[in-house]
Amino acid sequence: MNRTTATAIGFIAVLLWALLALFTAGSAPVPPFLLNALTFAIGGTVGVIWVIVRGRLSVLRAVPWTIYVFGTAGLFGYHALYYSALRLAPPAEAGLIAYLWPLFIVLFSGLLPGERLRAGHIFGALVSFAGAALIVLRNGFSFEAAATPGLILAGVCALTWSSYSVLSRRLGTTPTEAVAVFCVLTALLSVPAHLLFETTVWPQNVFGWISVAALGLGPVGLAFYVWDIGVKRGDIQLLGVASYAAPLLSTLVLIGAGFAQASWQLVAAAILITIGAAVAAMASRQS
Structure with missing residues (x-):
């Protein structure tokens, strides 16, 4: 697999993450860690079945336990920090x-x-970040001292996922099949987190269950497998900048589904994110 193909495969994750907000809204009022447990269980189960069908179980047994700890810490740690940040700080500011x-x-x-x-x-990433900021903060920005712990957790959250993604490239010999185990272990860790911090509330209707299944199959399932391929074998700088398309596409999906309205910020964000990605792509071609 060449670098361009791997980058394109990695970008599939960005497209899938654009559906995260829609299906998360559809899964309400399921609490975060329970949703984590359900969706990662689906994503992990599908991954394990895929591994078994391909006759690759022996590959999983050959992966060192330290790699499984690393991968699980990346997936579970990111989501635990993200959910905690959004509980302790305003969602827009923490999300940004x-x-x-x-x-x-x-x-x-x-x-x-x-x-x-x-x-x-770097310039492309900063321009695209400005575009994402327009979307996330379209309803205004506010800061309160009480939100500081949540904002700090949001920063640690960003460091966790970026570190996981970059270090994954150093583990290029680790097969992507290992992601199935990361997902299963993340689901298992989410269960005690749910029991300790949340009240159990199941999906209230058929669409709620469909949303949970869709999350597990896509944004919290296939996305992590294709992202693994992209960050290990593709153009990681271009993937990083292209990831800012996720909040833009997510907002477009929400508008199409009737959950949000179009605005000038959306148009400006689209222009900035596109310019940022184009600049990064040109820089990659020069490398």
């Missing part, structure tokens, strides 16, 4: 800080052997 992870991926990728971080990558 959490969405620093694509920028961090671009910056951290410069530490990887064989990678060249150009000024265009």
Whole structure:
């Protein structure tokens, strides 16, 4: 598989994450950690079945336990921090800080052997981040001292996912099949978190269950498998900048589904994110 193909496969994750907000809204009022347990259980089960059908179980047994700890910490840690941040701070502000992870991926990728971080990558990431900020903060920005712990957790959340993504490239020999185990273990860890911190509330109708299943199959399932391929074998700087398309596409999906309304911020964000991605792509071609 060449670098361009791997990058395209990795971008499928961004497209799937654009559906995260829609299906999460549809799964209400299921609490976060229960939703985590259900969706990762689906994503992990499908992954395990895929591994068995391909006769690759022996590959999983050969993966060191430290890799499983690393992968599970990345998936569960990111979601636990994200949910906690949104509980302790205003969702828009916490969400924006959490969405620093694509920028961090671009910056951290410069530490990887064989990678060249150009000024265009950084500039493109900053421009795209400005576009994402327009979407996330379209209803205004406010800061209260009481929200500080949540904002700090959001920052740690961004560092967690960016570190997981960049370090995954250093684990290039680890088969993508291992992601199935990461998902299963994340689902198992989410169960005690739910029992400790939440009240159990199941989906209230058929659409709610369909949303849970769709999350498990897509944004919290297939997305992590294709992302693994992208960050290990593709253009990680371009993927980082392209990830800012997720909040834009997510907003477009919500508008199409009637959950949100179009605005000038959306148009401006689309222009900024497109420019940022184009600049990063040009920088990649020069590498």
